[in-house]
Amino acid sequence: MTHTHGTQTPDEAHELPARSTFAERLDFLCTHDPRGPLSNPQVVQMLEEQGLPSFSNTYMWQLRTGRADNPTKKHMDSLADFFGVPRDYWSNAATAKVVDTLIAQLNGFKAGGATPEALHKQLAGFTRRMSEGDAPEALMAQLDELARLNQHGVSADMLKSLQDARVTSIAMRAVGLSDAGLSTVKSFIENFRLAEGLPAEPHTPTEGDQGTI
Secondary structure, three states: OEOOOOOEOHHHHOOOOOOOOHHHHHHHHHHHOOOOOOOHHHHHHHHHHOOOOOOOHHHHHHHHHOOOOOOOHHHHHHHHHHHOOOHHHHOOHHHHHHHHHHHHHHHHHHHHOOOHHHHHHHHHHHHHHHHOOOOHHHHHHHHHHHHHHHHOOOOHHHHHOOOOHHHHHHHHHOOOOOHHHHHHHHHHHHHHHHHOOOOOOOOOOOOOOOOOO
16 A cells, blocks of 8 residues: 555565565566666666666566576676666575665655656665665665655655755754754754755765766
8 A cells, every 4th residue: 555645654665575586576676666667678778878788678578587597697787787786686585675675665755756867876876875884774764764754745846945045044943952953953854865866965076976866
């Protein structure tokens, strides 16, 4: 069951069925990628456009339906990078379960105004953070909180209204708060940034940056 804003509740998102085979996991990603659902030809074309190792439409169909169950490591890594998931997604059941849950949670924010591309970049960002040691449970907890905000009508458009001139006003209201109060405010701001597809912590762009998400 979903709510009127289209966001799954945390409990619903955490109760996804297990997918054990490569074909089942590939089909899930094609179907639930925030940019999708993606057809087999679309995946192949997008792989080529991004300069990732690709293959034929027929082979993609065979992989997705289980008719071919021996993909090379090169192709498995290429698909993982394309979908923005960890490379052990195909072989590690625990990783797959976490990632599938994150994808389901992220897709719930489309109704609140988040764009498919921003959500895909956010998924890739979560994958990077997991590789750097962030606990998956912490990432899911952040999305749980955002889902609750979304269910109460906090949309991306509403969050954008807090930008520019209001930033100074918000900062001034934090003056005098206790350390605990400041920590709570910081946590909420980080959650708002994630809802807009931004990294939790702002940074100064460098020459090698690809742009913020």
